[in-house]
Amino acid sequence: MARIVDYAGVGLLGDAPGMCFYRDRRGDLLMAVQAKPQIVIPTDVEAIAAANRWLHQEIGMALHVTTATFDPVSYYWRLPVELAYPDKGTLGVIGDLYLHAVTGTFGGSPDPNEFRRRADSLATLHGIE
Numbered sequence: 001m002a003r004i005v006d007y008a009g010v011g012l013l014g015d016a017p018g019m020c021f022y023r024d025r026r027g028d029l030l031m032a033v034q035a036k037p038q039i040v041i042p043t044d045v046e047a048i049a050a051a052n053r054w055l056h057q058e059i060g061m062a063l064h065v066t067t068a069t070f071d072p073v074s075y076y077w078r079l080p081v082e083l084a085y086p087d088k089g090t091l092g093v094i095g096d097l098y099l100h101a102v103t104g105t106f107g108g109s110p111d112p113n114e115f116r117r118r119a120d121s122l123a124t125l126h127g128i129e
Contacts (some may be wrong), residue, residue: 037075040104044068047077051097051106055081058112062120065097075101083119089128094118 041047047068055063065079079097084090095118099105123129 005109037102039101041077041099041101044070044077047079047099050099051079054106059115063115070101077101081115083122085128088126088128091122094122
């Protein structure tokens with residue numbers, strides 16, 4: 001059940017789980033906000049797996065993510081994308097992916113071609129053709 005928060009206390013309103021309704025003294029609805037978002041990507045392990053799945057499907061196996069940092073204000077996971085080769089190890093970070101923990105979508109529409117260009121540039125700097 002949803003909660004109504006007003007000057008008199010807390011009550012229930014209808015069938016809207018996870019929603020909080022704020023009313024003024026006359027009972028007019030001021031706003032309704034989701035009290036606690038439903039997180040679809042709750043852990044760093046799941047965020048890393050989702051990012052690596054996208055990278056490997058869209059770009060290739062040389063790019064990967066090994067760490068994820070959660071921002072509780074924006075609900076985004078920050079995932080640094082690294083370029084690595086088996087015989088050379090990790091060459092460096094070529095950019096970041098931002099994965100929304102509530103929607104499970106990437107922020108900013110990451111461009112696979114831009115990641116490829118950056119990976120190629122970094123590989124060339126390390127003498128890899």
